[in-house]
Amino acid sequence: MNKQDQLNLIKDDFINSQKVLLAIGDETRQAILMVLMSTDCQTGLRVGEITEQTHLSRPAVSHHLKILRDAGVILMRKEGTKNFYYIDIRTKLGSLKNLVLDIETLLTKFY
Amino acid sequence: MNKQDQLNLIKDDFINSQKVLLAIGDETRQAILMVLMSTDCQTGLRVGEITEQTHLSRPAVSHHLKILRDAGVILMRKEGTKNFYYIDIRTKLGSLKNLVLDIETLLTKFY
DNA sequence: TTGAATAGTTTAAGTTAATGAACCATTGCT
């Protein structure tokens, strides 16, 4: 693994994590994520419940949940008309970890 | 360390890493970072050199460098009229690492 | 099959961000 290989890794990491970075860089979506992580409910939260625990309107919550979902940060499960949103360890947060660790490797080993 | 402590950690991580997330989530700034990391020049690159290696205008490069610098992702060194930009291991990328690792801990230990 | 509950979508307005042109500031050299 030379420097060029490491750079190519990082280039891919950037592509894989771009949506995640933009999704969780937004203050509003960070607040939604905090609500999702704070709940004791193991089965996830519905849009209405998240709306209650934030200062946002339901369409706004729905909008931001879609962005988080498209980025692969959160997952959704349908039950009738109810949609439950939750964070999972298997989500795209792992791609962010790769990005951080690969840059760290570059800076410590190839500089 | 209980779940609430871990949540408070993550809340702080979000605050500390927000600027970094927004800064490096942008495709244009990712391209600039790749140029900075790819160079063999140990002393950093000047605005003009970065402009040459991208499809961007000089004001655009200057603008994005400022955002990266405000976020603590890159550093600058002045030499006369020349400004050299570079990435350093001691930059705010560490705050991103904390964020990722703390969320990982929450999901594995407290769920 | 009608009505209530839930939530996604569309639209229009307001806000913010990115861009290039033109301009300004600083440094170093003669």
Add this chain to the structure above:
DNA sequence: AGCAATGGTTCATTAACTTAAACTATTCAA
């Protein structure tokens, strides 16, 4: 002082994002 090199800043335009209101779709129960 005068000039060239470098690069930051301002401004106006365009593009993108965020939001709430109104609307639509789906499911479930009576």
